Amino acid sequence: MNKDRLYKSALKLNGIKDKLEQHLSIKTNELFDIQDKIIIYDLTNTYFEGEKRNSKLANFGRSKEKEETRN
Numbered sequence: 001m002n003k004d005r006l007y008k009s010a011l012k013l014n015g016i017k018d019k020l021e022q023h024l025s026i027k028t029n030e031l032f033d034i035q036d037k038i039i040i041y042d043l044t045n046t047y048f049e050g051e052k053r054n055s056k057l058a059n060f061g062r063s064k065e066k067e068e069t070r071n
Contacts, residue, residue: 010044 013020021040029035052058 010042 017040050058
C-alpha cells in the first residue's frame with residue numbers, strides 16, 4: 001500500500017459516495033431498527049497537537065497547508 005493507491009481508492013469511493021452513503025444508511029437502519037443518517041468524514045487532513053518525545057507515531061511531519069506549525 002502506498003499513497004498513490006490510497007488516493008486512487010479515495011477517488012473511486014468519491015465517485016460512488018452518494019450510492020454508498022444511501023446503501024450504508026439503509027443497512028444500518030435495518031440492522032439497528034433506527035432512522036438515522038451515516039456521515040462519512042474525510043480524515044486525510046486530520047492532525048493533532050501535542051508532543052510525545054521519541055514517538056514514531058507522533059513525530060513532526062510536513063503540512064499540506066504549507067504553514068510552519070512547530071514552535
